[in-house]
Amino acid sequence: MADMKKQDIVGDFKEYTLSLYDGSEKTVYVTEVETPFPEGKLIVSRTDTSGVITHCNDAFVFMSGYQEDELIGQPHSILRHPDIPKAAFKDAWDTINNKQKWNGYIKNLRKDGGFYWTFATIIPNIRNGEIVGYASVRRKPAMNKVEQAKALYQKMLAEEP
Amino acid sequence: MKYNFTVSPDFPPERIASWYIFNTWLQKKLDIAVHLELHNNFKELQASIDNDAVDIIYTNPFEAAGLVRDKGFMPVATPQGISDEAVIVVAADSDVDKVEDLKPGVKVALTDDQDVNMISMMMLEPAELNKDNIELSNQDNYVLVAKQLMNKKADVGFFYKAAYDELSGMIKSQLKPLVTSEISVIKHMFLVSPRFKEHHAALQEALVTMSDDDKGKQIVTDLGFEAWDKQTQEETEFMIDLMDTLK
Ligand SMILES: Cc1cc2nc3c(=O)[nH]c(=O)nc-3n(C[C@H](O)[C@H](O)[C@H](O)COP(=O)(O)O)c2cc1C
Numbered sequence: 001m002a003d004m005k006k007q008d009i010v011g012d013f014k015e016y017t018l019s020l021y022d023g024s025e026k027t028v029y030v031t032e033v034e035t036p037f038p039e040g041k042l043i044v045s046r047t048d049t050s051g052v053i054t055h056c057n058d059a060f061v062f063m064s065g066y067q068e069d070e071l072i073g074q075p076h077s078i079l080r081h082p083d084i085p086k087a088a089f090k091d092a093w094d095t096i097n098n099k100q101k102w103n104g105y106i107k108n109l110r111k112d113g114g115f116y117w118t119f120a121t122i123i124p125n126i127r128n129g130e131i132v133g134y135a136s137v138r139r140k141p142a143m144n145k146v147e148q149a150k151a152l153y154q155k156m157l158a159e160e161p
Numbered sequence: 162m163k164y165n166f167t168v169s170p171d172f173p174p175e176r177i178a179s180w181y182i183f184n185t186w187l188q189k190k191l192d193i194a195v196h197l198e199l200h201n202n203f204k205e206l207q208a209s210i211d212n213d214a215v216d217i218i219y220t221n222p223f224e225a226a227g228l229v230r231d232k233g234f235m236p237v238a239t240p241q242g243i244s245d246e247a248v249i250v251v252a253a254d255s256d257v258d259k260v261e262d263l264k265p266g267v268k269v270a271l272t273d274d275q276d277v278n279m280i281s282m283m284m285l286e287p288a289e290l291n292k293d294n295i296e297l298s299n300q301d302n303y304v305l306v307a308k309q310l311m312n313k314k315a316d317v318g319f320f321y322k323a324a325y326d327e328l329s330g331m332i333k334s335q336l337k338p339l340v341t342s343e344i345s346v347i348k349h350m351f352l353v354s355p356r357f358k359e360h361h362a363a364l365q366e367a368l369v370t371m372s373d374d375d376k377g378k379q380i381v382t383d384l385g386f387e388a389w390d391k392q393t394q395e396e397t398e399f400m401i402d403l404m405d406t407l408k
Contacts, residue, residue, distance in 0.1 A: 040284065040342045044403070057346065101405065119286065121406040127398065135399070137406040142289045143261075 001075060003027040009113040016082040020075075021089075030082060033114035035063060043118060043138040049131060051076045065111035076136075081109040085156035096124045096134055105141055105149035117146045163194040164357060167209065169220035169349075170200050171274050172385075173327045179383040186380055190367045191360055202301065203273040216357045217364075221245055221276035225350050226401045234352040235361055236397040238368040238389035245349060246322040246342045247280040252310045253337045260287050260339050263317060265294040270306040270315035273299065279407050280342050281319035304328070311335045323385070346403060350392055365391060 003026055006013075013029040020026060043063055046055040053071050061068045064079060071078065080089075084107055095102040106120045118138035124131040166187070168180050177199065184197040195217065200206040203224075209215055210228065218228065222245070228234035251257045263285065271278055282292065298315050300306045303324040309315035311332070322341060325333075351368065353361055371377040372388035381388060 038343075040340050040344075042344050042346075044346065046399075123402055123406050125399065125402050127395075135402055135406070137403060139283055140287045142287050144289060 001026055001078060004029050004111070004113070008111055011113065013113045018077075018080060018082060020077055020080075022075075026077075028080075028082060028109060029113045030109065030115070031113040033112075035110065035114055035116045037116060037118065037140040038063070039140070044135070045076070046125070046133055046135045047076055048133050051134070053078075054133065063110070063116050064108070065114070070111075079108040079110075081107045081115055083107050083115075083150075083153060083157070085153055085160055087156055087160075088153065092122055096122050097131070099124050099126060099131065105146055106138070107153075117141050117149075119145070163196055164216040165209075165214055166195045166197045166217040167206065167215050168197075168199060168218070169206060169224055170202055171221060171276070171321055171324070173324065175327075176384060179380070183380055183384060186371075186377070187364075187367075191363055193360060203275070213354075216354045217351075218353075219349060219351050221274070221349050222347055222400050222404055223276035223279060225352055225397065226404055228352055228354075229397055229401060233355045235355075235358070236392040236394060237351040237353055237361065237365050239348045239350050239392040239396075240384075240386040241388040241390050243323070243348070243386050244345050245276055245280070245347045246344060247277045247284065248320045248322050248325045248341045249281055249284050249339045250307075250310060250318045250320055250325065250336050251316065251339060252313065253335050255316070255337060257316070257339065258337075260285060263288045263290060265290065266296065267316040268296045268298055268314075269317045269319060270298045270300055270309035271319040272302060272306060272321075274321055276347070277321045278319055279404070280344065280347070283407055284340050284342060285317075304332070307332050307336060347400065350397065350400075351389070 006029060009029045009031065011031040011033050013031045016028050016030060018026045018028055038059055041059045043059045044057040045053055045060050047053055052073060052075055056071055064071060088104060092102045092104065102122045104120055105117065107115050107117050109115055119141040120136055120138045122134055122136045125133045125135055166184060181197060184195055188195050249260060257263055298309060300309060303320055306318040306320060307328055310318045353364065368389040369391050372381050
């Protein structure tokens with residue numbers, strides 16, 4: 001996956017290197033600018049069985065800061081924020097591969113380096129008993145829950161090898 | 162053979178006549194006999210579904226989920242340009258101005274429309290409210306939900322947006338909407354039972370082309386939308402998956 005571009009970033013940023021599940025690395029630039037969750041909306045995306053984005057709705061495109069054609073065909077980790085520990089995503093993948101629904105609080109990284117918090121649900125799309133893809137629906141999180149998630153993720157990151 | 166047709170009881174009462182006119186059109190178009198039976202509430206509708214007394218139905222995706230996954234119903238069409246949305250409402254003079262101002266213990270007036278209730282419960286989550294820390298007050302219809310708010314018998318009301326919009330100006334002036342969903346992808350559906358299978362293709366064709374002539378167009382307009390769009394099995398399965406994420 002391509003690195004982020006410094007000219008897209010709005011505001012002061014810090015640089016991080018993410019190591020992705022497929023063994024590759026990606027440089028990201030992160031600011032402290034938060035975009036509030038749009039009232040009453042749901043952010044929806046679908047992926048194939050490997051987590052490559054196949055569909056996304058208007059709210060998804062808007063919140064990510066990308067254009068739709070920059071998202072379709074990209075791995076979902078295009079939105080990965082360095083504040084979310086690897087173990088959270090491993091838990092999500094283990095759960096959905098087991099044909100179960102996963103819920104969690106996720107901080108996503110925007111194209112401009114800013115972030116947004118969501119309460120995310122990921123489910124497998126099961127047709128005739130087979131997983132044919134995945135879908136995720138994100139909604140507005142409770143602030144207290146986000147604070148708890150932040151504390152937990154900081155602890156998990158500190159303990160990461 | 163005579164088929165049974167029903168419509169989920171979440172449409173405005175003014176549309177009853179329009180559904181009868183639609184049914185007359187349907188019988189002529191497909192040259193079959195269809196009996197339209199309208200129910201007063203979702204409980205009655207469910208009883209008739211449980212008795213396998215429904216062959217054709219226009220309903221919300223919450224009800225459609227069970228029909229498709231448990232009873233093998235097949236999707237036919239979906240209305241163009243309208244989606245199922247919910248509104249969270251308080252009394253106009255309430256201190257509450259946003260969902261986050263609501264506290265555990267609030268009394269919620271609602272109907273038995275589970276589609277709307279599910280979307281509404283989701284919109285209460287930012288205030289950390291859930292079914293275990295609120296009090297529910299069930300009402301027979303949305304006008305009664307509004308009255309509960311106006312008479313201070315409930316703090317919050319759940320409304321189907323289409324029903325809220327049709328309340329009188331007098332009632333609406335005493336109410337204050339806090340948040341309206343903008344989900345867009347959750348829509349009512351026209352479905353048929355396996356017993357109706359031989360007519361599925363003809364029905365789908367008739368609905369999708371219904372607004373091509375003036376008479377058909379008028380009937381659809383009177384039902385509150387512009388035209389019917391074809392609804393595929395996969396689109397329906399995906400909508401049901403979405404509903405699962407909200408449960
Ligand atoms: C349907 C679906 C939605 C996902 N949504 C997100 C998301 O919003 N943000 C995110 O960082 N990862 C999301 N993921 C997880 C990513 O696929 C990926 O596992 C994660 O970004 C961590 O990257 P890595 O697996 O390469 O380490 C999603 C996965 C699926 C299947």
